[in-house]
Amino acid sequence: MDTRGANSGSPIIWRTPSPDFTVGIHTNGGCGDPVAGTSNAGTSFEVDALEIAIRDFHGSGAKYVDVVPQPNNPGQAGEVFRHYVHVPDAVSNVPNNGRVILVKGTYTKAAGNTFTAGADGKAMTFLAPVGTVIIGN
Structure with a gap:
């Protein structure tokens, strides 16, 4: 999926039959380009630092x-x-x-x-x- 700058902070949604489930947070946008080294990226809720920050909010x-x-x-x-x-x-x-x-x-x-x-x-x-x-x- 392509994203763009300013999409940061958006949910990364796993489209399941029902219900859809958010699995992370979008952090970097741009088309994948192996020459320029750009890609779309996000942070999974499985990353301990993010999970702790959200848990303790x-x-x-x-x-x-x-x-x-x-x-x-x-x-x-x-x-x-x-x-x-x-x-x-x-x-x-x-x-x-x-x-x-x-x-x-x-x-x-x-x-x-x-x-x-x-x-x-x-x-x-x-x-x-x-x-x-x-x-x-």
Whole structure:
């Protein structure tokens, strides 16, 4: 695929049957030219430094939730790349004064998204950085 300068920061999307899945961040654009040594490039989410920077963006101990299951998810841990799919899992496992980060979407009661936040004495902040989140309807 060809990209151009100013595409930097765009997602690199793996087009799967459903859903599409972002695998990295575009960093360098331009047609591949073996003589000039130019090519399109990006940074994979598998690069430890990028994964750590993204993971710690919302503070250590933040727990992440996305209603869409991850393809080939090696296990839910509330991490950016191994997120929970149910809000109660994050509520139970977030540390005191931690953050529950929710990806936009609808987390239905029928799917098990009912909980009482703070019942165990923990304080927490819910954050939906992009888009609308609906819980429990």
